[in-house]
Amino acid sequence: MISIRETINAKKSVVWDAWITPQHIVNWYFASEDWCCPSANVECKIGGSFSIRMEAKDNSFGFDFYGQFTAVNFHKSLGYTLGDGRKVSVEFEGLNDQTTIVWHFEPETQNPESLQRQGWQAILTHFKQYVERSTVESLVI
Numbered sequence: 001m002i003s004i005r006e007t008i009n010a011k012k013s014v015v016w017d018a019w020i021t022p023q024h025i026v027n028w029y030f031a032s033e034d035w036c037c038p039s040a041n042v043e044c045k046i047g048g049s050f051s052i053r054m055e056a057k058d059n060s061f062g063f064d065f066y067g068q069f070t071a072v073n074f075h076k077s078l079g080y081t082l083g084d085g086r087k088v089s090v091e092f093e094g095l096n097d098q099t100t101i102v103w104h105f106e107p108e109t110q111n112p113e114s115l116q117r118q119g120w121q122a123i124l125t126h127f128k129q130y131v132e133r134s135t136v137e138s139l140v141i
Contacts, residue, residue: 001104001105001106002104002105002106002107002113002116002117002120003102003103003104004102004103004117004120004121004124005100005101005102005103005124006100006101006121006124006125006127006128007098007099007100007101007128008098008099008100008101008127008128008131008132009097009098009132010097010098010099010131010132011094011097011099012075012092012094012099013075014099014131015092015094015099015101015131016074016075016092018127018130018131018134019078019090019092019101019127020042020044020078021042022039022040022041022042024130025037025040025042025052026038026039026040027130028123028126028127028129028130028131029052029054029065029123029126029127030054030123030126031054031118031119031120031122031123031126032122034056034057034058035054035055035056035057036054036055036057037052037053037054037055038053038055039051039052039053040052040053043069044069044072044078045069045072046069046070046071046072047068047069048068048069048072049066049067049068049069050066050067050068050069050080051064051065051066052064052065052066053065064083065082066082066083067080067081067082067083067088068080068081070087071089075092075094076091076092077089077090077091077092078090084108086105086106086107086108087105087106088103088104088105088106089103089104089105090102090103090104091103091104101124101127103120103124105120
């Protein structure tokens with residue numbers, strides 16, 4: 001299991017909403033600036049599915065990141081299984097106006113763990129930047 005973390009300067013409710021709402025996900029779910037997230041669908045409930053499209057901005061490559069929720073603990077944690085069977089969990093730890101996200105995932109076998117850690121951390125860093133650059137009012141949908 002690989003674990004990454006990031007502390008975001010925002011309340012847990014704001015962080016949670018930005019994490020699970022498709023209108024927000026498309027603004028941060030990519031690992032580098034030459035990629036984008038043109039679409040996201042999320043049914044955040046146990047047994048619900050999600051699909052997040054990631055594409056290179058030059059249209060040279062793209063893929064769908066998808067899975068099914070196995071645990072939804074409102075404002076606290078999420079668990080899901082990816083389409084390839086790997087398990088993932090996300091914890092939201094809030095204190096005052098800060099929230100720490102701890103993201104645990106089973107590595108895949110095609111890429112080195114260090115590269116996977118770097119990619120997932122980049123996504124989490126984009127999330128932090130998105131939330132902290134937005135105003136609370138703009139994040140509430």
